[in-house]
Amino acid sequence: MKNRTKSTVLFILCVLVIGFLAYSGVYGVTAGGYRLKPFSEVINRGLDLQGGVSVLEEIQADKVDQETMSKVTELLSMRVNKLGVSETVVTREGQKRIRIEIPGKYDAKEVIDGVAKTGELKFVGPDKQTILTGKDVKKATAYVDSQDGKPTISLELNDAGTRKFADATQKFIGQPITITMDEDELTSPTVQAHITNGKAVITGSKSLDEAKRQANIINSGALPVTVKPVEVKTIGASLGANALPLSILAGKVGIAIVMIFMILYYRIPGVIASIALVLYIYIVLLAFASVNVTLTLSGIAGFLLTVGMAVDASILIFERMKEELKSGKSIKAAIDSGFHRAMSSVLDANITTIIAGVVLYGLGSGSVKGFALTLIIGVALSMFTAITVTRWLIKLAAGMGWFKHKWSIGTFGVHDFRRGVK
Template sequence: MKTKGKGKSITLFTLCVVGIFFLAFAGFHGLVVGSGSNQWEFKSFEKSITKGLDLQGGVSVLMEIQSDKTVSKDDLNKTKEMLSLRVNKAGVAETVVTTEGNKRIRIDIPGQYDSKSIVDSLSKTGELSFKDPDGNVLLTGKDVKKATSGTDQQTGQIIVSLEFNDAGKKKFADATTKLIGKQISISMDEDVLTSPVVQNAIIDGKAQITGNKTAEEANKIAAIINAGALPMPVKAVSTQTVGAQLGANALPNALKAGAVGICIIFVFMLLYYRGPGLIACLGLTLFISLVLFTFIGVGVTLTLPGIAALLLTIGMAVDANVLMFERIREELRTGKSVKTSVKAGFHNAMSSIIDSNLTTIISSLVLYFLGSGPVKGFALTLLIGVILSMFTAIVIVRLLMNLAVNAGFLSKPSLFRVKRG
């Protein structure tokens, strides 16, 4: 039975190690499976994580709603969504739009440097209109009740469905009756979203726009129609242009510094703690991979302060391992067996680990909810890192240590750098 248990521990430990290295390899180098039309790509962290302006340059614009009255949360969020659509409809990728306070909205646009045209576009009040071929306005955004994108159940075509209110229903019926076989263009300001051809008179207030090439295009048109004009006028109160050269120099240097720091930590853990140090290195490798995967899942925009927070959490993760290993060594010096010492060491270190990390979590939450811009990004990165460092230390490293002890890999006190007389 003992041999069977030992074999099971060896198998599980090996599978854990292979799994950790596979995740790390896939994350840092990417992975391509299959070929041709059946090819599936697992993108690397470099391609998947959104980079902030300080890493790739761009324009940061702070817009403020111009109103003497208190701005409701709904109006603030609607204005935010409309500004986001206004920027993204031009094909700008990885735009980050966030609210600051009760009246301000920050738009970070990476890779764009023409701040004047961006501010001019964002400052427009915006007007949605339906026009005939001669440019006459037939309906406005006020006549539309809602717009949704979907697929026609009979033809399988991607469509945008429109539903008009009572006033719009009559206007649209009159327009479509006169314009059969002609185009009605739908525009936001001077930008034409789509120009469908009227197939027949529509008198029930419900219409379908066909001819959309992709579901993404249909979603975009429906979203802009729903958003309509800005609910309140806005004004740019701050504009900052960040050159690409800063990020071109800063990111490689930050990555080099991080890699050197992590290597030094790994070497120290291996030399000072030997067997447990190797397990700590495995735990840290998994921790770094999980943090970066979480950044992708949550949609974190990585900035230089964010990289600093990541490196800080790596240090905190090491600190948790040091607390556990020192407790284990104390138990070993009293003459206890390795298995008993590992169990007691983890138990005794638990309260210290939780207390130290809990204070950091509270600080991160305060910074996140009260801070803005880079401070908020730093807080979010720190919060994710601290939570995952606790998970890897308390769950993963503990599991690997127990498996290693049961497998016989850590059977002697000397492997923990403890000498007994």
Template sequence: MKSKGKSTAIFIICTLAIILFAIVCFRGVEIGGWEVKSFNQTITKGLDLQGGVSVLLEITQPNVSHEDLEKTKDLIQLRVNKLGVAETVVTTEGSNRIRVDIPGKYDSEGIVKTLSQTGNLTFVGPDGKVILTGKDVEKASAVIDQQTNQPVVSLKFTSEGTQKFAEATKEFIGQKIAIKMDNETLTDPTVQSQIDNGEAVITGSGSIQAAQNLAGLINSGALPVPIKAVSQQTVGAQLGATALPNAVKAGIIGVGIVFLFMILYYRIPGLIASIALTFYVTLVLLAFVEIGVTLTLPGIAGLLLTIGMAVDANVLIFERTKEELARGVTVKSAIKRGYQNAMSSIVDSNMTTIIAALILYFFGSGSVKGFAITLMIGIIISLFTGLLVTKFLLDLAYDMGILKKLSAFRVKKEVKENA
């Protein structure tokens, strides 16, 4: 009785915790000025869900190095930020292409023109005059300041740049010299003293990664390679606004039908599987938020596919359990053997799908990559919830006494509990 009461309490607490966790994540909550935003507010949505422009740029120079490709991507990212666009996605595709997805913008011609410009790095004094250009910088590197232990950007100028910078720092002591890319200010450090040795340090980087990005932009100056737009696609606001509610509605209906089938066909085990699946869906969407996945319509399709695979795992386990019960073993042993017998099939099928998703990710592009990412995340989490969470809840339900009858598994053959 003590074990039964303890198991009942744990089962109820776990179930309520999962339901509360799902409600908070899906609807959001605000308590005492502290807010947990809903998934609708925190998940980054792709162009097909909110509208915008997708531009595919191609480097026209042959035999592009990986370094030049990454530098070009960083500079394009900077130019997109200059447009004042949030949640922009800039990714490389293959060895010479860069895709830019800009939500909420519809002037594709203007955006393509802005992104395709060669770029210009300048050092500008407080009087607005250009002191140096990117050609005067020999090298920029991210280092850790030994005195402050903070990340900084170390600059080394050419001989001509050294002379120009020495004259400028002498003139503008106590004032700011702005470092700009295409008239966008990267940083504007204050001159502390005259610098005539051809070296300078820029402080204020929040992290070593930020310092490395700034150093990379300064090193590259203008775009290191010529680029052109090979395709551009505009998704209207109305289409995006219609797509998301329809996708959410389809997802809710689909998941609801799955839950209803599991409960009607497998009864109590089906109800437990539905609770675990609720936890699964919440965990997957939370992973999308934390990883920064951009959710698209193919991504939603991938998510729904993984829900189906998670259900498939439960079906395999329950059917194997029923087979063991039909052989006359105890319920507890049947549950254990059901998991053991279904394990190889579940792992094999999921590993095969993960391999396919990896191929899609590395060789696909755009929305195909999004589909592959959501598919992989969903499969990994489904293995956790299907093999651990559902098993844990089933064991608790057995200890509670609600799974000791064979009718709970839709098995008609009666066996003795000590068989």
């Protein structure tokens, strides 16, 4: 009786917590001046869910190395961010193409004109006069200083730049020289010494990644890079707005059908699997929000596929439990043995799917990457809910005495429990 009471209390608490999480995920919760936002407000939506412009830019050169691609990507990303639009996506495609997706913008010409021109890099003195341009820069490299461990950018100038910089550093000692890209300030280091050899270091970056980004932009301003749009797509606001509610409706219907099937076929284990599925959906959406996933139509398809796979793991486990009960084992023994013996099949199915997702993410582009990313996250988390959450809830249900009757487990066909239910 004591064990049954404990199991009942824990089970009710679990259901209440999962219910609260589900409610907060759908509607949000406000308490004590703090608001827990619903997932509809925190998960980024892709171009196909809210409309916008997609531009595929191509570098006009026969051969493009990875360093050049990195520089051009940084430059284009900086230009896109100047448009003031959040959730923009700038990704590489192939050897010399870069995909730019800008949700909420519908003027393709404005986007193309804003990102396709060659960058204008300037070193501006405190007197607002231009000291150097991108043509005067030979090379910029980011590294971590071995003496103080701080991120640093080394700057190397050509002959013309060396002469101009020597005059400027002599004139502006103790004053800042601002480095700008298209009038946007990149960094503003203070002149510490008179530099005559054309080699300088820039400190003050918050991290090595920031220093690398700044070095790439400085280098890109010195390169005569030409990019040309080879594909332009515009998705209207109304089309994007209609896609999201239809996708949500499809998701609700699909999840509801899965839950109804599980409950009708597996009875109480099906109910428990449905409760675990609600928690799984919450955890997956939380992961999407945490890692800043941009959700697209293909991403929603991948997410719904993982919902089916999460239930598939439960089906494997439940069927194994039924086989153990048929062999005459007690409920407790059948649960432990069912989870243990089904584990190899569950791991095999999920790990092979994750491998396929990794390959798709590595080789694919655009919507394929979105599908692969949601698939990988979903499958990985489905193993957690199937192996831990479902198992614990099943054990609590057994402790409450829910499996005393044949109908509570589901259909067994022509076989009977024998002495399985105890």
